Amino acid sequence: MFYFSVPLGKLVRKVSRLRGxxxxxxxxxxxxxxxxxxxxTLSTLPHGVAVVSGxxxxxxxxKMVVELLESQGLKVFTNRTGSNFTRGVAAALLGDVDWxxxxxADIAILELDEAHAVHFVNRVPPRYCLLLNVLRDQLDxxxxxxxxxxxxxxxxxxxxxxxxxNREDPRVARIAEQLTGQDVAWFGxxxxxxxTFPNDDDLRTAPGxxxxxxxxxxxxxxxxxxxxxxxxxxxxxxxxTVTTQMKLRGVYNIFNAAAxxxxxxxxxxxxxxxxxxDTLLTALSQVxxxxxxxxxxxxxxxxxxxxxxxxPSGFRLGLKSFPAGxxxxxxxxxxxxxxxxxxxxxWDVEFDSLRDGxxxxxxxxxxxxxxxxxxxxxxxxGAVDPEIAPALASFIRSAQGKPKRIFCTYTAMLAIRxxxxxxxxxxxxx
Amino acid sequence: MTDQSAVRxxxxxxxxxxxxxxxxxxxxxxxxxxxxxxxxRISWHGYTPELLEYNVGDPFPAxxxxxxxxGGQDSGQLVIQADLLExxxxxxxxxxxxxxxxxxxxxYQLFGHRFVTRTGSEIKGIGVLDVETHGTDERLIGNVVxxxxxxxxxxxxxxxxxQTTLGSGVAPxxxxxxxxxxxxxxxxxxxxYRNVVASxxxxxxxxxxxxxxxxxxxxxxxxxxxxxxxxxLDDRYVAKxxxxxxxxxx
Numbered sequence: 001m002f003y004f005s006v007p008l009g010k011l012v013r014k015v016s017r018l019r020g021x022x023x024x025x026x027x028x029x030x031x032x033x034x035x036x037x038x039x040x041t042l043s044t045l046p047h048g049v050a051v052v053s054g055x056x057x058x059x060x061x062x063k064m065v066v067e068l069l070e071s072q073g074l075k076v077f078t079n080r081t082g083s084n085f086t087r088g089v090a091a092a093l094l095g096d097v098d099w100x101x102x103x104x105a106d107i108a109i110l111e112l113d114e115a116h117a118v119h120f121v122n123r124v125p126p127r128y129c130l131l132l133n134v135l136r137d138q139l140d141x142x143x144x145x146x147x148x149x150x151x152x153x154x155x156x157x158x159x160x161x162x163x164x165x166n167r168e169d170p171r172v173a174r175i176a177e178q179l180t181g182q183d184v185a186w187f188g189x190x191x192x193x194x195x196t197f198p199n200d201d202d203l204r205t206a207p208g209x210x211x212x213x214x215x216x217x218x219x220x221x222x223x224x225x226x227x228x229x230x231x232x233x234x235x236x237x238x239x240x241t242v243t244t245q246m247k248l249r250g251v252y253n254i255f256n257a258a259a260x261x262x263x264x265x266x267x268x269x270x271x272x273x274x275x276x277x278d279t280l281l282t283a284l285s286q287v288x289x290x291x292x293x294x295x296x297x298x299x300x301x302x303x304x305x306x307x308x309x310x311x312p313s314g315f316r317l318g319l320k321s322f323p324a325g326x327x328x329x330x331x332x333x334x335x336x337x338x339x340x341x342x343x344x345x346x347w348d349v350e351f352d353s354l355r356d357g358x359x360x361x362x363x364x365x366x367x368x369x370x371x372x373x374x375x376x377x378x379x380x381x382g383a384v385d386p387e388i389a390p391a392l393a394s395f396i397r398s399a400q401g402k403p404k405r406i407f408c409t410y411t412a413m414l415a416i417r418x419x420x421x422x423x424x425x426x427x428x429x430x
Numbered sequence: 431m432t433d434q435s436a437v438r439x440x441x442x443x444x445x446x447x448x449x450x451x452x453x454x455x456x457x458x459x460x461x462x463x464x465x466x467x468x469x470x471r472i473s474w475h476g477y478t479p480e481l482l483e484y485n486v487g488d489p490f491p492a493x494x495x496x497x498x499x500x501g502g503q504d505s506g507q508l509v510i511q512a513d514l515l516e517x518x519x520x521x522x523x524x525x526x527x528x529x530x531x532x533x534x535x536x537x538y539q540l541f542g543h544r545f546v547t548r549t550g551s552e553i554k555g556i557g558v559l560d561v562e563t564h565g566t567d568e569r570l571i572g573n574v575v576x577x578x579x580x581x582x583x584x585x586x587x588x589x590x591x592x593q594t595t596l597g598s599g600v601a602p603x604x605x606x607x608x609x610x611x612x613x614x615x616x617x618x619x620x621x622x623y624r625n626v627v628a629s630x631x632x633x634x635x636x637x638x639x640x641x642x643x644x645x646x647x648x649x650x651x652x653x654x655x656x657x658x659x660x661x662x663l664d665d666r667y668v669a670k671x672x673x674x675x676x677x678x679x680x
Contacts, residue, residue: 347466
């Protein structure tokens with residue numbers, strides 16, 4: 001059957017890309033004239049759809065699952081960063097289908113924002129879902145943290161086959177108790193690493209004081225992260241322990257590698273491909289960070305790391321994973337919708353680890369909120385300039401010959417990347 | 431700054447004991463910021479801070495000079511509710527007697543007479559403040575500026591669906607010039623009663639509103655020592671942060 005919506009949507013996509021426009025418009029057009037497009041197209045995939053959701057790490061985890069499955073010979077459709085809502089999926093599909101609307105893929109791995117994922121799964125029940133965590137992110141958007149957990153539970157409820165859950169996040173783990181009939185697969189952490197993953201309930205209290213009770217007993221995980229080295233990680237699965245090199249850095253990225261491995265292995269076992277452990281591990285070791293997630297650029301011969309910080313847990317993990325020693329540090333805080341508009345979250349992060357070296361440059365719409373925060377943690381502050389372009393230029397100038405690191409919120413990162421693309425090679429995000 | 435923070439015991443003007451209410455269950459939205467600001471500014475003013483915690487089931491500490499309590503999501507409020515009711519008389523006596531307190535959002539609501547949920551069920555408050563709150567479908571979210579007589583403009587961020595109305599026994603903290611505050615109708619935000627400041631504002635409230643922080647410290651020191659002598663503080667950053675925050679869109 002021929003749907004004229006497809007060539008029309010593809011045309012809109014082409015035109016809007018020529019104009020340098022946003023990625024969602026063509027999705028909007030095709031959704032309007034052909035509401036069944038997304039569901040119809042995705043339902044043709046032989047191994048169905050897997051949804052990745054949660055507060056932190058969706059983009060990197062999705063990227064890992066895709067690369068793991070591709071290493072097993074599967075053709076994977078995925079949505080790119082910045083389009084993690086339904087319309088964005090439709091737009092991404094338009095780019096990949098042929099003019100008759102056929103999608104040449106075995107499976108779709110989709111990163112979906114918690115709230116939009118609920119709309120999505122109501123229309124396209126996924127075969128698999130992977131739920132990473134529930135952290136304090138943009139509470140002004142969803143109201144509160146328990147509501148976010150409810151959204152994830154809805155995604156799990158609509159999943160037909162296998163739900164992959166984080167054993168160490170009590171709000172995610174308890175989703176298992178509400179499921180009826182789906183298989184549950186777990187990924188987990190070694191006890192020795194638990195302390196490096198403070199959950200939001202441990203924020204200001206003594207250990208053991210966390211509010212939500214976890215599961216009554218600790219379930220066996222498919223994949224457990226046993227250890228993290230400077231550029232390696234140790235995983236345990238199928239009763240054996242394996243250590244592999246990793247290009248990803250940051251302990252939370254590597255925990256998400258356990259998540260990705262769990263989902264990819266489940267998909268293979270379900271018949272999509274014959275899981276070859278060697279090629280899976282090789283693929284895992286070669287995954288590069290997604291943009292802004294601890295990626296390293298080169299500026300004037302020195303590394304410049306971008307670390308995206310979106311919420312207190314992410315910021316604390318970022319500080320822990322990327323120690324300040326030897327680095328010049330800049331922090332860029334915006335308060336646009338995509339950043340989270342309430343600045344309260346900065347007060348839930350401890351900045352003691354920056355005390356030795358101080359922070360050389362602060363920028364962003366809320367640069368002075370950050371300065372105030374650092375003052376209360378006795379951290380030395382260099383220059384403050386809310387304007388990102390001049391602040392970045394002055395940071396690069398003043399820290400000449402030193403490796404640099406920038407902790408930034410989402411829209412601040414986009415602005416910084418735009419500036420950096422003028423002086424170095426930066427991946428273009430479509 | 432570091433020269434301010436190191437106050438040796440021998441040169442201290444005295445110890446002020448700050449009690450955090452329910453930090454374990456009501457710690458969302460940066461409530462730690464308020465406790466940290468109390469701790470630091472007490473020290474920068476030349477006094478010695480002692481930070482105490484009160485959680486569900488703990489013995490209630492004696493000789494408390496300042497009390498701060500925070501927001502908390504619905505689940506946290508359920509956990510503390512019964513315990514708070516058991517502490518009602520103690521907290522009421524302290525508030526009536528003039529102990530300086532800051533209560534934010536969730537605890538502000540529970541310090542009132544009652545919270546009536548959308549479905550009509552009633553959650554009993556401890557009645558320290560002559561206010562009551564009704565749950566609604568409307569969530570009041572965004573930046574807020576409140577004009578107050580005592581503290582100048584108070585800046586923060588609100589995020590609540592409970593709407594609070596004031597009885598005759600209390601005065602509002604101020605009038606909103608941006609945002610909603612207590613409810614979507616009367617333009618008032620927060621409550622002042624004796625030395626209690628209650629507000630919906632996160633942000634956290636005290637870092638960007640040092641006038642409120644210093645009021646709590648001054649009141650506590652005067653009550654305890656008969657007099658108060660402030661230190662000289664470096665408030666450069668807060669001045670700029672306030673200026674920029676006031677210009678942010680709702």
